Amino acid sequence: MEVYIIVIAFFVGITGAQIVSGGQLEVNTCDRIQRHGYPCENHTVTTPDGYILTLFRLPHGCLEMSDKGEPRPAVLIMHCLLCSSDFFVLNGPNDGLPFMLADAGYDVWLGNARGNIYSQRHVNLSSLSEEFWDFSLDQIGLIDVPTKIDYILKTTSESKLHYIGFSQGTTVFMMLLSSQPSYGEKIKTAHLLGPGVYFCHLRSPPALLIQKFLGRPSGLANIIGTLPSQGFTGILRLLGSNVCKFPLFTELCIEILNLFSGWDSPYLNRTLLTDLLTSTPADGSNQQINQYMQFITKCEFKRYDYGAEGNLRKYGDSKPPIYDLKNIHLGEPIEFYFAVNDFFATPEDIHSLFDEIGMQGNWNRVKLKKYNHFDLVLSINVKTCINNCIVDKLLKYEGRPFNGTLCKCFRNKAFEEG
Ligand SMILES: *[C@@H]1O[C@H](CO)[C@@H](O)[C@H](O)[C@H]1NC(C)=O
Ligand SMILES: *[C@@H]1O[C@H](CO)[C@@H](O)[C@H](O)[C@H]1NC(C)=O
Numbered sequence: 001m002e003v004y005i006i007v008i009a010f011f012v013g014i015t016g017a018q019i020v021s022g023g024q025l026e027v028n029t030c031d032r033i034q035r036h037g038y039p040c041e042n043h044t045v046t047t048p049d050g051y052i053l054t055l056f057r058l059p060h061g062c063l064e065m066s067d068k069g070e071p072r073p074a075v076l077i078m079h080c081l082l083c084s085s086d087f088f089v090l091n092g093p094n095d096g097l098p099f100m101l102a103d104a105g106y107d108v109w110l111g112n113a114r115g116n117i118y119s120q121r122h123v124n125l126s127s128l129s130e131e132f133w134d135f136s137l138d139q140i141g142l143i144d145v146p147t148k149i150d151y152i153l154k155t156t157s158e159s160k161l162h163y164i165g166f167s168q169g170t171t172v173f174m175m176l177l178s179s180q181p182s183y184g185e186k187i188k189t190a191h192l193l194g195p196g197v198y199f200c201h202l203r204s205p206p207a208l209l210i211q212k213f214l215g216r217p218s219g220l221a222n223i224i225g226t227l228p229s230q231g232f233t234g235i236l237r238l239l240g241s242n243v244c245k246f247p248l249f250t251e252l253c254i255e256i257l258n259l260f261s262g263w264d265s266p267y268l269n270r271t272l273l274t275d276l277l278t279s280t281p282a283d284g285s286n287q288q289i290n291q292y293m294q295f296i297t298k299c300e301f302k303r304y305d306y307g308a309e310g311n312l313r314k315y316g317d318s319k320p321p322i323y324d325l326k327n328i329h330l331g332e333p334i335e336f337y338f339a340v341n342d343f344f345a346t347p348e349d350i351h352s353l354f355d356e357i358g359m360q361g362n363w364n365r366v367k368l369k370k371y372n373h374f375d376l377v378l379s380i381n382v383k384t385c386i387n388n389c390i391v392d393k394l395l396k397y398e399g400r401p402f403n404g405t406l407c408k409c410f411r412n413k414a415f416e417e418g
C-alpha cells in the first residue's frame with residue numbers, strides 16, 4: 001500500500017513540475033502520422049464566432065510519392081468527447097482508419113472541435129477566460145462542423161465529402177443535419193461509430209454518478225460549465241500515461257477505462273495504452289459534459305439547458321429546443337455501427353433512434369458480445385471488424401474496385417435478441 005502511495009506521490013510531483021513548465025504536448029497528430037512515413041499537413045480555419053480550429057490532413061498515402069492527378073475524394077473524421085484527432089492514429093498505419101483511407105486513395109482530414117488541445121485559440125478571447133469556454137455540443141455541431149466541411153470543400157474543390165464520426169463526432173453530426181438539413185447535400189456517405197443521440201439506457205457507472213450532480217441546470221452546473229479545463233485534463237494525461245505504463249498498473253488502468261466504455265472487454269490494443277493516455281483526455285468545455293448529463297437525465301436530444309431564465313434569454317423559451325431528427329436527409333443511408341457491450345451507445349438507445357429514422361440508416365451491430373465503445377476505434381480487431389468494411393463502402397460509393405465481402409462482423413438482424 002505504501003509503495004503505491006509513494007509511487008503516486010512521485011508522479012504527482014513530476015506532473016506538477018511539468019504543468020508549471022507549460023504542460024505542452026510533446027507530439028501532435030502530424031508527428032504521429034509522419035513517424036510512419038505518411039505525409040501530413042496542418043490547417044487552421046476560423047469559425048464565424050472567432051474560434052481557430054486545427055485540422056490535420058493526410059493528403060495521400062505513403063506509397064505514392066505525390067498526387068498523380070486522379071481525384072482523391074475528401075473524408076472528414078470527427079472525434080469523441082474530450083478527445084482529439086490523435087485518437088484515430090494511435091493504432092498506426094496497418095489498422096488505423098485514416099492511414100487505411102489515405103492508402104485507398106482518399107484525402108483524409110482529421111477535425112478538432114473548439115476547446116480541445118489543438119483548437120484553443122480565438123481571435124479575441126484568451127483560453128483562460130470564461131467567455132472562451134462558454135460553449136456546448138451545440139456550437140460544435142452547428143458552427144464548427146459546418147465551418148470545417150466548407151473549408152475542406154473549398155480547399156479541395158470538391159462539392160461533397162464523406163463523414164466519419166465516433167461518439168461525440170456522431171452527436172454533433174446529427175445536430176448539424178437536423179438543424180441545417182441542406183448540409184445533407186454536402187455529404188456523400190456518413191459512418192457513425194458508437195452513435196450518441198439518446199442516452200436513456202446509458203450504463204457507464206462514472207457517467208451515471210456525475211449525472212446526479214450535473215444532469216440538471218443548477219448553480220453548480222453553471223459554475224463548472226465555463227471553468228477552463230486545461231490544467232485538470234493536463235494532470236490526468238500526465239498521471240495516466242506515467243502510471244499506466246508500468247505493468248503493475250496496466251490491467252488496473254484498462255479496468256478503469258472499461259468502467260467507462262464497457263465492462264470486461266478484452267479487445268483494447270494494449271500496445272497503444274500509454275500513447276492513448278498521453279493524448280487523452282484532450283480537453284473540451286465542461287458544458288459539453290453537462291449537456292451529455294442532461295441527455296441522460298431527460299432522455300431527449302435537445303440544445304443545452306441553461307435553466308428556465310437562461311433559456312428564455314438564449315432561446316426565447318423556458319425550454320431548450322429539441323433537435324428534430326425528422327429533418328435529416330442524406331442521399332445515402334447513414335451507416336450506424338454499434339456494439340452490445342457499449343456502455344454509452346447502448347443497443348436500446350440505438351433502437352429508439354431506429355424507431356425514429358429507421359429508413360435513413362443501415363444498422364450495423366457488431367456480433368462480438370464484449371465489444372465496447374472504445375473497441376469501435378482502438379481494438380486489436382478493429383481493422384477486420386470495422387475499418388475494412390468502412391473503406392470498402394467508400395470505394396463502392398466512388399465506383400472504384402471494391403471487395404464486397406468485408407462487412408462480416410455484424411449481425412443479420414440488428415435488433416433481435418439472441
Ligand atoms: C502547424 O505547422 C506549423 C508550421 O510547420 C507549426 O509551427 C505549428 O506548430 C503546427 N501546429 C500544430 C497544431 O501542430
Ligand atoms: C473581435 O474583436 C473585434 C474588435 O472588438 C470585433 O470587431 C470583432 O467582431 C470580434 N470578433 C469576434 C469573432 O468576436
Ligand SMILES: *[C@@H]1O[C@H](CO)[C@@H](O)[C@H](O)[C@H]1NC(C)=O
Pocket residue numbers: 090091092094095269270271272379380381382
Ligand atoms: C496496436 O497498436 C500498436 C501501436 O500503435 C500498433 O503498432 C499495432 O499495429 C496495433 N495492433 C493492432 C492489431 O491494432
Ligand SMILES: *[C@@H]1O[C@H](CO)[C@@H](O)[C@H](O)[C@H]1NC(C)=O
Pocket residue numbers: 402403404405406
Ligand atoms: C476480399 O477480401 C478477402 C479478405 O481480405 C480476401 O480473402 C478476398 O480475396 C478479397 N476478394 C476480392 C475480390 O478482392
